Amino acid sequence: MTTTELGCPTTLKPDDNPGGALLESQSKFKTCKQIGFYRRQKLFQPDESPYFAQLNTLNIENGIVTLDLNHQETLVPLKLKIIAVEGNILRIKINEESSLKPRFEVPDVLVKEPTTQQFKVCNQETSCLVLEDPSSLCKIHVNAKPFSMLVTQNDNELISINSQGQLYFENAVFPSKESGLAETNPEKKAASSEELFGLWKETFEDYLDLKYPSSIGLDFTLHGFENMYGLPEHADTHQLQDTGEDEAYRLYNLDVFGYKIYDKMGIYGSVPLLLAHKPSHTCGIFWLNASETLVEIRSQAVLQPQMHLKSPDVKKQRAVPKTNVRWMSESGVVDVFLLMGPTPYDVFKQYAQLTGTQMFPPLFTLGYHQCRWNYEDEADVEAVDSGFDDHNIPYDVIWLDIEHTNGKRYFTWDQDKFSNPVKMQENLQEKKRKLVVISDPHIKVDPKYTLYSEAKEKGYFVKNISGQDFEGNCWPGVSSYLDFTNPDVREWYSSQFSFEKYKNSTNILFIWNDMNEPSVFGSCEGTMPKEAVHHQGWNHRDLHNLYGFYQQMSSSDGLIQRLGGKERPFVLTRSFFAGSQRYGAAWTGDNKAEWEYLKISVPMLLTLSVTGITFCGADVGGFVGDPDTELLVRWYQVGSFQPFFRGHAMQDTQRREPWLFGEDNTSIIRRAIKERYALLPFWYHLFYRAHIFAEPVMRPLWVEFPKYPETFGIDEQYMLGNALLVAPVLDSGVTSIDVLFPGLGERWYDFRNFSCVGDSHKQKVDVTIEEIPVYQRGGSIIPVYTTIGKSTGWMDNSPYELHIALDRKGTAVGEIYIDDGHSFQYLHERMFSYRRFTFKKNILCSSTADKMGCYPVKSTLENVYVMGLKNSPSEVIVHEAGEKKKKLAYTYNKDLCVLSLKNISLGVSLDWEIHIK
Incomplete structure (x- = not known):
């Protein structure tokens, strides 16, 4: 052969x-x-690609350019498609002209078929073809023999394709x-x-x-780029590292208990999106393939001639970086999108244009979640719930793991331990709290189990190679696995969440999808055999990384349908793929109660965030093992400043509810959780921006400061939105940490005491066990709640205050977004209030950011703090629409240069101005 x-x-x-x-x-x-x-x-x-492009086969139809590619030895034809997608995106597709067996093309991940634009052929010769996308100043240079492509923008080389000659396509035999x-x-x-x-x-x-051979591969060269990010999920640094010999980043969803850190092995989810960044440009490569995929990264410096400025006749050489990226997938077709940027936020929007934005979560999901494998019974749930009230700690959601079911039969209850689940939920609802229960994809083989017998009768399970229902072991014992790739199965599974079918469930019950890589005990790598057969005859190898994506989709749809499309769902998933952000949240799986796992959680979440899945978190305290008290306290402090905030632990670990470690530690944890709740208006606004504008909630420094190389490799501190700099304490026993205050001419303020820490620089910052350093960026305005309730439900009409941090020009801007916190009325009936606050020339102004919003806000603005105001005012006057001007009482701290206005009682959603004279 x-x-x-x-x-x-x-x-x-x-x-x-x-x-x-x-x-x-x-x-x-x-x-x-x-x-x-x-x-x-x-x-x-190869020394050069064995493929050549037949330029005389050029055809352009509906904006799609097609060419034939031939192999010099086999002469087996491939079809190349080049597509200009609206929004500065290029799509490259390569498939067989004809095949003995169809090849899988990923469905359902793209939100719609992309809108194409017309290419202009600006040069066609026997050896080279140049296509121009007039709307984006992109050109694609197609070289015939050997086949390669070069993408330029504004005549600058950006991305080469197959310049290493590694286009690889196993024709089915x-x-x-x-x-x-x-x-x-x-x-x-x-x-x-x-x-x-x-x-x-x-x-x-x-x-x-x-199996049969069906592998594909292609190389890309990124010119001038040496900073690579993306490719979750790996327990590794945020900045991707060069891969060594026989090493690659693996994208293959697996159940990896207590995963190894600083490793390129794939774990629970896969997003085949790579971002490349340099000070002048950001771009992305989105490889749309759901089979097992490996990615090699090799950077190098290339010497290029440079004219000497003082002596034009003298040529010097300079080292220009470039990075070679090689993608290899087990099956499918080449279907790749080049996201041309040029800014990080352009790339985020381009990716979201293809795969969707982060689903806008209900407000309660941004509070604190309490989970354990397992809260044993209703009495245990009641005791934990009451414990939060007894210790004056807010929380929103308590979770139930697999033991709440009848013998690991999902959509059921253990009648001995949970004999009255409706009453349990009613008790939680009285306190305005919620319940999340687990629902895994494996279904216990039991003819008396209605879910199993119905699915069996309808033929809804994945099949083995012999055509029988695939059976594997998981928590219930012998189980079959629902084929979520089948739309009929998804529709049926969604219907199981109805109150009629899901007995003893209520509208405060939400869902957790676990083990959906899928996990199969005792099988190869602990997952489903690749030869297993799905809907329409596709093998599991073709779509493995999509399995969890489809279960979360179906669960989310089910929660929406149960109340007639009126309420926003919440579904947490462990396994994910590109586009999973449309259906809920993800977390980093079975981490350990060790300092290194706290430390690695930050880059893992940053990587998820820049690849679309911005509603993400890590189990506070570590799932596996028992954290020491210092680690637990630090983890709460860090987790409170990460998007998804949940404490979780496995069986046989010591109980670790926040009040079990002495009053001193309880007080610190209480403060961290309450600080999270005080900042909920800020968090909610960030998630609205993520949903509407595809902006990550949690951001690496390079995203906010893309021109500053000192930020490119930092993954131990990060930004929330564009306003808060978080510098977590990630090591034991430290009394100071190094903090980079990035950006030229930026001004930073301590978030809690309002002191100015000065301009951009790096310095050592003293820390105590009481809190982690957080700084507000000059030029920002942050809305904060003034009162904290038992849960978010108690804070609907809580008053607000504004924290205004002035930049060097004495200006600042910020926004607040308010709706009912749980329904789709913001979308369908414009029931929201979106306001903008600006501070300029000593005038604080409230105005609408979206005139279409019509939500009646009852809350008031009570306090305003202005940081960086150089002089004490002589008076402060408020101008309200339709009201007489009135003076406001104030205090001024000359040491901190902070102006305080208290009890001002202004309408949050009204137009007004405060003049500081």
């Missing part, structure tokens, strides 16, 4: 195998060398009788080169995978 039959020019021989023979794995999970398609593609290292690989008996393993390279069968430990 030669690779020319697969579209590759190299002969496969056993002694060429870079990984050696199929070795026994030392781990439950594969290394790159143990992945067949990776070994095959790594053998493919079937094993010959001579190879012996038609044999499907697992006991017979042919020691042949074909098996060695995993063409039709591949072994790992004691598992056998039967």
Whole structure:
């Protein structure tokens, strides 16, 4: 068997195998060398691409450019499509002209078919074709032989495609009788080169995978770029590192208990989006493929001639960075979107244009969540709920793990431990709190279990290679797995959340999807066999990374449907893919109660945030093991400044409700949680901006300060929106930490005591166990609640105050967004109030940010604090529309340069001005 039959020019021989023979794995999970398609593609290292473009086949129809690509040896044709997408996006698709077996193209991830724009052919020769997208100043240079492409913008080289010649496309072929690989008996393993390279069968430990070759790959070169981000989910640094020999970032959703940190192994979710950044430009590569994918990153410096400024005749050389990125997927087609930026926020919008924005969550989800595997019974739930009230700690949601069900049968209750779940929920509802329960994708094989028997009868389970329902082990024992790739299954599963079908559920019950990688105990890498069969005959290998995406979609739709589309849902998922942000939140899975896991949570969440999934968090305290008290306190402080804020722990760990560690520590944790609740107006506004404008809630420094290289590698501190700088304490026993105050000419203020820390610089900051450093950026205005309730439900009409931090010019701007916090009326009936506050020339002005909003806000603005006001005023006067001018009482702290206005009682949603004279 030669690779020319697969579209590759190299002969496969056993002694060429870079990984050696199929070795026994030392781990439950594969290394790159143990992945067949990776070994095959790594053998493919051509001097130049074996593919050539037939430019005489050029065709442009409906804005889509098509060309034939041929392999020089096999002459097997591929079809290339080049598409200009509205919004400065380029789409490249490569597929077989005809195939023995159809290839999977990812459905449902794109919110709609992208709007195309017309290319202009500005040059066509026998060896080169130049296409221009007039709307974006992008040009695509297509070189015929060897085939490659170069994307330029404003005549600057940005991205080369196949310049390394690594376009790889295994055309489907079937094993010959001579190879012996038609044999499907697992006991017979042919020691042949074909098996060695995993063409039709591949072994790992004691598992056998039967298949056909279908791997694809393509390389990209990013000119002038050396800072790469994205590709979640990995427990690694935010800035992607160069991959070494036989190493790659793996995108393959797996249940990895207590995952290894600083590692490129894929864990629970996958977003095949890479962002490249340099001071002058940001762009992205979105590889739309749901099969197992590996990404290599190699940076290098290229010497380029440069004219000497003083002596034009003297040429010097300068080192210009570039980064080569190689994508390799097990199956599917090449379908890649180039997000051309040029700013980070342009890339976020371009990606959201394709896959959607973060779903706008109900307000209660931004409060604190209390979870454990498991709260044992109704009495336990009541005791924990009362404990928060007894210790004056706000919280919004209590969670129930798998033990609340009848023998791990989802949508049921353990009648002994939860004999009256409706009453339990009514008690929570009286306190304006919510309940989240778990619902996993595996269904216990039990003919008496209605969910199983209905799904069985309808044929709604994933099948094995023999056409029978696939069965694997998970929490309930032997289980079958719902085929969420089938729209009928999703519709049926959504209907299970109705109050009629989900007995003893109420409208305060929300959902947690776990184990949906999917997790299968005792199987290869703990997940579903790749040869399992889904809807329309697709193998699991083709769509593995989509499985959790579809379950969360179905769960979200079910919660929306149960109340007739009136209420916003909440669904937390462990497994995710591109587009999962449309359906809820995600968390980082089974972390450990260790300092390094607290530290790694920050870059993990930053990476999720810049790849669309901005409603994200890590289990506070660590899921596995028992944190020491200092670690737990620090984790609460950090978690309170991260988007999803939940404490969680596994079975057999010590109970760790916030009041169990002594009053001193309870007081610190209480302060951290209350600070979260005080900032809810700020958080809610950030999530509205994420939903409408695709802005990440939690942001790495490079996003807000893209021109400052000192920010590019920082992932231990971060921004919330554009206003708050968070510098968490991530190590034990420290009394000071280094904090970078980024940006040229920026001014920063201590968020709590309003003191000015000066301009941009890096300095050591003293810390105590009481709190972590947080700073407000000059030029920002932050709305804050003045009173804290037992939960968000008690704070509907809480008064506000404004924290105004002036920049060096004495100006500031901020916004507040208010609606009912739970329904879709903001969307369908414009029931919202969106206000903008500006401070300029010593005048604070309140005006509408969206005139279409008509929500009747009852809350008042009670206090205003202005930081950085250089002189004490002689008087302060308020101008309200339709009211007489009146003077306001004030105090001025000359040491801090802070003006305080209290008890001013202005309408938050009204127009008014405060003049400081």
